């Protein structure tokens with residue numbers, strides 16, 4: 001038996017795991033007690049790493065679809081076929097005719113965030129898409145507008161705050177997001193143990209709310225109104241204290257004016273939170289020296305996600321909690337993308353171009369997912385003819401799944417880099433399956449930049465990648481060299497890149513980084529990380545302003561947010577009516593793709609419609625019965641779960657289900673559930689940022 005120390009790449013928590021192997025089999029996966037950051041914690045998904053590795057449904061060779069039958073291929077043959085088809089589309093219709101979609105696991109994959117990214121971006125298409133526009137885009141846009149770079153998102157200093165107000169996040173199920181910290185339950189408990197408070201604002205009394213000191217229901221999609229009322233109250237009571245920020249920020253007066261019209265009384269009628277509670281929360285934030293207001297996906301994937309994400313940072317700034325211990329802080333990661341981006345002159349960029357059909361804004365070189373299906377399906381100059389997907393399942397993960405399925409079937413060519421033939425990749429002409437997480441090295445390049453402590457950890461692969469397999473980055477690089485590089489250079493380029501690998505980039509970035517060798521001390525290198533298999537703790541977050549922001553100035557009131565305020569006012573002129581849908585996550589699930597692990601999916605059905613008793617009885621629904629949930633896009637049927645954890649007027653369904661589509665996922669297909677994205681309307685977005693409105697869409701339930 002051999003013992004390996006590595007990290008779980010399945011969510012943002014970066015837990016250290018111990019994997020025991022015998023030959024080519026995984027015998028056990030458990031938490032690594034010696035990991036500097038996670039100290040033994042793992043969740044049930046971590047254990048399921050073994051199931052992924054040994055899943056008989058996982059593809060191990062390139063697959064080619066001819067009509068409805070699939071054939072295995074050799075790698076060389078597959079790369080040549082894909083390159084030939086992509087080249088043909090590019091030369092007939094131009095480079096924008098090839099679209100690219102990158103899904104969530106990209107972020108957890110060192111090869112994909114480095115070399116894979118370079119390769120895919122070098123296709124030079126304006127039709128780049130990713131899960132970002134179904135996710136954190138508004139936070140990134142606020143970072144760009146306020147701090148000058150889309151990757152400069154501050155994170156709550158969880159281990160030192162005495163007040164955490166948590167909006168639209170359920171870290172006990174999600175294990176935290178844009179707040180990398182393993183073992184959320186203990187960390188939240190510790191806030192309470194040191195006399196602090198956790199307060200949750202959520203339309204559902206979630207697992208996190210259950211353990212919080214206080215939970216307040218908030219009507220979906222109204223967070224921006226609530227936040228404006230906080231700002232209003234802070235100014236009205238003369239409680240604004242910018243602290244150090246006063247000398248390096250702009251726009252306080254504009255922020256004051258923006259909130260004048262939004263009294264707590266007006267906000268109460270819209271949000272469902274009493275004016276007295278809004279006032280109390282504002283005062284708590286103003287008077288607690290170490291406090292953080294944190295908001296996540298429920299707050300940003302909605303009609304006013306842009307405004308909400310901006311206002312979250314603003315309220316922290318106004319109460320002296322931005323860049324202060326216990327507040328929202330910037331990290332100092334060992335691999336620091338910010339100076340690299342600054343040197344390259346890359347800030348992210350917004351609305352430099354728009355989508356062809358519905359004029360959606362570009363962000364960070366990408367168009368929003370709400371535009372993908374229509375860009376494929378609408379004929380004319382600039383139409384998408386070919387698609388590369390990598391590590392994603394947009395048929396289940398994006399609103400308007402059925403419309404996308406129809407569009408995919410009409411593509412000239414589609415290739416997917418994915419270990420599974422899932423609901424999306426089954427539409428591809430070729431699937432290129434990468435090596436497994438246990439066959440690749442690991443360094444959380446993206447997540448350590450969003451971590452509540454400065455930490456670094458490198459893990460070598462548990463298993464050598466088999467000769468018949470390829471890493472994601474090797475696949476992306478091969479697509480690039482064979483499609484883009486002149487023929488005589490291809491072999492040379494492939495060999496050179498192969499020698500380099502993501503490790504070389506990582507080592508260089510560590511040496512150049514803030515903990516590197518520059519300051520005349522023995523700094524971090526890859527060799528040092530290799531010698532520390534449980535990771536290296538680089539200490540708590542430290543204040544980084546003003547030098548972390550390139551201009552030296554935080555913009556508190558960027559013009560594009562001020563210009564969006566009239567839309568907010570107009571929207572809430574009319575009273576709310578009918579039911580609205582929100583999402584939820586479960587600890588044993590991971591977006592759309594871990595439902596093929598028997599040990600994770602066993603137990604009671606998870607894809608249910610949660611509904612308040614009063615809403616259920618008004619519709620004659622019984623617990624365990626079936627509900628039909630409909631929008632103008634269609635309907636799904638799901639089991640009813642009646643619970644007073646729901647706010648009246650709000651129902652909840654998880655996303656990522658709907659495995660009734662002939663994917664090669666035997667366990668998942670046996671527990672299909674229904675996809676909420678079959679009925680969510682892709683046309684409903686945050687008009688400011690282009691982000692999908694995943695939450696707060698009207699539904700009818702019968």
Ligand SMILES: Nc1nc2c(c(=O)[nH]1)N[C@H]1C(S)=C(S)[C@@H](COP(=O)(O)OP(=O)(O)OC[C@H]3O[C@@H](n4cnc5c(=O)[nH]c(N)nc54)[C@H](O)[C@@H]3O)O[C@H]1N2
Pocket residue numbers: 102103104105109131134135136297390391392393394396397398399417418419420422434437472583584590591592593654655656676677680694
């Ligand atoms: N209604 C609703 N919709 C949502 C959400 C919601 O809250 N509500 N959440 C949104 C969010 S936050 C996200 S991030 C998206 C996620 O949506 P996506 O990013 O589109 O997809 P996932 O469901 O994460 O599926 C990941 C795919 O990557 C593959 N994969 C896993 N590991 C690897 C790897 O190492 N390499 C490669 N090449 N492939 C791999 C898996 O087999 C799977 O097919 O869903 C979004 N959709």
Ligand SMILES: Nc1nc2c(c(=O)[nH]1)N[C@H]1C(S)=C(S)[C@@H](COP(=O)(O)OP(=O)(O)OC[C@H]3O[C@@H](n4cnc5c(=O)[nH]c(N)nc54)[C@H](O)[C@@H]3O)O[C@H]1N2
Pocket residue numbers: 011012104135167168169170171173174175176177201202203204206218219220221222223296297298299302582583584585586587588589590591695696
């Ligand atoms: N177990 C598990 N962990 C995961 C994932 C998973 O699928 N499963 N996915 C990973 C990914 S890709 C991401 S992005 C993160 C997301 O991590 P989180 O942001 O913590 O995501 P959720 O658990 O969906 O929590 C969102 C909360 O927002 C609430 N909500 C919905 N609408 C509104 C609203 O309008 N206002 C307010 N205030 N609240 C609202 C919902 O009720 C829900 O409790 O989780 C990651 N971790």
Ligand code: SF4
Pocket residue numbers: 008009010011012013014015041042043044045046047175182
């Ligand atoms: S919380 Fe679970 S899924 Fe996330 S990194 Fe830890 S073990 Fe993996």
Ligand SMILES: [Mo]
Pocket residue numbers: 104131135
């Ligand atoms: Mo996500």
